[in-house]
Amino acid sequence: MTDPKRIPLAGVIGSPVSHSKSPRVFRHWLRRYGMPGYYIPMDISSDDLEDALSSLPKLGFVGVNVTIPHKEHVLSIADLVSDRAALIGSANTLIFRDDGKLYADNTDGYGFLENLKQGAPDWNAPDGPAAVLGSGGAARAVIASLIDAGATEIRLTNRTKTRSEALQREFGTKVKVHDWVQAGNMLEGARTVVNATSLGMVGKPEMRVPLDGLSKEAVVTDLVYAPLETALLAHAKSIGCQTVDGLGMLLYQAAPGFERWFGMKPEVDEKLREAILL
Numbered sequence: 001m002t003d004p005k006r007i008p009l010a011g012v013i014g015s016p017v018s019h020s021k022s023p024r025v026f027r028h029w030l031r032r033y034g035m036p037g038y039y040i041p042m043d044i045s046s047d048d049l050e051d052a053l054s055s056l057p058k059l060g061f062v063g064v065n066v067t068i069p070h071k072e073h074v075l076s077i078a079d080l081v082s083d084r085a086a087l088i089g090s091a092n093t094l095i096f097r098d099d100g101k102l103y104a105d106n107t108d109g110y111g112f113l114e115n116l117k118q119g120a121p122d123w124n125a126p127d128g129p130a131a132v133l134g135s136g137g138a139a140r141a142v143i144a145s146l147i148d149a150g151a152t153e154i155r156l157t158n159r160t161k162t163r164s165e166a167l168q169r170e171f172g173t174k175v176k177v178h179d180w181v182q183a184g185n186m187l188e189g190a191r192t193v194v195n196a197t198s199l200g201m202v203g204k205p206e207m208r209v210p211l212d213g214l215s216k217e218a219v220v221t222d223l224v225y226a227p228l229e230t231a232l233l234a235h236a237k238s239i240g241c242q243t244v245d246g247l248g249m250l251l252y253q254a255a256p257g258f259e260r261w262f263g264m265k266p267e268v269d270e271k272l273r274e275a276i277l278l
């Protein structure tokens, strides 16, 4: 049993991990709610991952977030894997349970949907086709959550088409693969548009997909949050679309871990956004 007198410890494991914004998010909540606890970034190599995960609970850790490059590897180490982590094929939240079992979950899709619902309250997945650009790890979480939310058609494109085709095989016929060179065409009639590539991020190339097909009925969201307003979001806003930036996804995906480890559902609000953007 976790000793109730012990100060709960949590953290984020990855390599490198210094770029992670999670420590800021958790420290903000711990301070804000005046709760005892610490959240620590830990650079752990792949070779040490298994040893680290068996030692951390003994040191008083109640769980950890997981970032690159361990998100897939932890699934093979966990004793229990949530359905959504299994579906997405990676985990970002680990819980060290009182019975000694390691439980792996993925809250990226949850964060994506909560952010959309908060930023575009009238948005409904079944309202029309979704168009998703990208087929990496984040796109998997986006597709899983869109299907879960009732999307009936997900148009998918990626520079490397084989990655989109692999996702289509996994997620089924609701996913329709489009060629990257014709990505602009799949925006026509789409009610949800998601950039799940790294294009448009500071230091990365701009997104060059033609946006003429975008209609003002579409809700447009970008997973990239640096800059907060990408060229895609700026264009979408200029034609009257509702737009939702990617920072909220990062904040919402952290909330289930905080609630589980520190026993309180934290708020994602403007104060938190300001603390992270400082």
Ligand code: NAP
Pocket: 108, 111, 133, 134, 135, 136, 137, 138, 139, 158, 159, 160, 163, 196, 197, 198, 199, 201, 205, 223, 224, 225, 246, 247, 249, 250, 251, 253
């Ligand atoms: P990933 O697995 O490395 O996938 C990267 C994606 O970007 C792939 O689809 C890749 O296409 C595409 N891409 C990269 N460079 C490109 C280029 N020059 N031209 C066309 N496509 C290119 O990364 P990820 O984990 O899915 O993350 C994707 C983005 O989402 C990143 O910017 C990440 O920071 C962001 N993200 C944000 C949140 C959040 O909370 N807001 C959460 C997760 C991820 P190929 O397959 O052809 O390489």
